Amino acid sequence: MAEISAPVPSRRPAFAVSRPVLVLIILAVLALASIVLFMTLGARGGWDFVIPFRGKKLLALILVAYSIAVSTVLFQTIANNRILTPSIMGFDQLYILIQTAIAYFLGAQVLALMDPNMAFALKLVLMIGFSGVLFQWLFLSGDRSLYLLILVGIVMGVFFRSLSNFMQRMLDPNAFQVLQDTLFASFGSVDTSLLIVSYAIVAVASFVLFRMRHTLDVLSLGRPTAVNLGLDYKRVVVTLLVIVSVMVSVSTALVGPRTFFGLLVATLGYLLVGTSKHRWVIPAAVLLGIICLVGGQTLLERVFSFNTALSIIIEFLGGIIFIIFVLRGATR
């Protein structure tokens, strides 16, 4: 019968072509719902108080979600593997070290008196410089094994943290107090004074990224293929590392280090859209980040009336994903 020998339908039916779109729509709806709930749930008192109060916090959470998600996806593309993230490689610990070192060497008075935007700019420049030097050689000088990279990252993270702790112990109590004010933030108490300048910096970084968006997919083919296709590999990698440093600095400045959050949203993003194209993966990871942070914060603050547990839950889930990936040897 003719029907039997009819050609086998192509492996991906029509709806699968729009799968990334479908996923993005669902994620956008969920993210929007989280935002609305975050703003309205359990609101008492006048809206003219609630909106600015929660709005600032919301804007900070969204910026953090965006920065962590984008920087993680970019970093994974540079490293050409799905396990490494900026935080696993010690980027955010480096930022804290820089902050501590400024307080230690310049003195806490300078830190306290300095215009906060100036202070932030100074930290940012130092961060870009140091992370550039530290991480360029890892990615630009040939192939390195994944396990070496993870090991280097963990060692660096611990090293930076110990050095920060050491310097903090050496500070006099007053200076330490000043430093602590700038260091310890959490999702519960986001530092909103830096919000505008953070948005501006991330907007600039995102614009640069948007201009070079076509290089990302090529980069994810691995260095030899990317070079073969004419990509100016070194320039692209250095630029992306600067963008990553900027975004990590912003998110760390706002809420402190988050080790596995980026891994969680990037991995879920890749999983859900089912393709590696950055134009789908990056929005998906960002939306997932917003859902996790804003939705999670709402749930914990309003429903369970906890305050600090969100980061613990996120880190727990992200950590499990990390272990699964390492055990599976997902890449290489």
Added chain:
Amino acid sequence: MIIASEVTKAYGETCVVDGVTLSLPKGGVTSIVGPNGAGKSTLLSMISRLMAMDKGSVTVDGLDVSKTPGDVLARRLSILRQDNHMTARLTVRDLVSFGRYPYSKGRLTADDKAHIERSLRYLDLEALSERFLDELSGGQRQRAFVAMVLCQDTDYVLLDEPLNNLDMKHAMGMMKLLRQAANDLGKTVVLVLHDINFASWYSDNIVAMKHGKVAAQGPVAEMIRPEVLSDIYEMDISVHTIGGQLISVYYG
């Protein structure tokens, strides 16, 4: 014409490629053969700017590979290596489309699409075009990568052991295809091969390397001779004429 002069690469104390001076003519198929560790792949990587050389220079049609902008070179010369590790999850068509990147920077024109279809057809990948690379066999994946390189439509096509992972049928098919690309499309194909009989059957010229140096270079008839081969591989190799082709026998 590809000209390498005094090209040197050392890892620590060991010199992998030792002052190689070599010119590869335009057109035809040139095979680079030699024992393991002779520096064949390293030389190919340096010619194609994947690896920086310690000393020396390489020019392709007069363009110095270490100074010419990457995208200019990517329209002249393409390279395919043995292992192509990537994290990206792509379909065959996606991969082949990347071959047009040097021209279109991600925005495919109608002309690019025609090239993509032609490459898919040329490598008989049309039926597999929507499959993901991780769902393919090693040989099919290899063909997809070759399709990408052909889609890049460069005058020079460099391949590092393209017959790895291929069974006899597909290895033969691949060599026929490369021969055809040289004959019909006027490509210059340079490849690293381990099987000297494939090199003998399908190439115009053979370059033999040993200990990081070019041991001998010439047309097939001059190279596939017992004294030349035995010297390069340090074993007894006899050469017979079978079906008009020079076939080496070295199994015992």
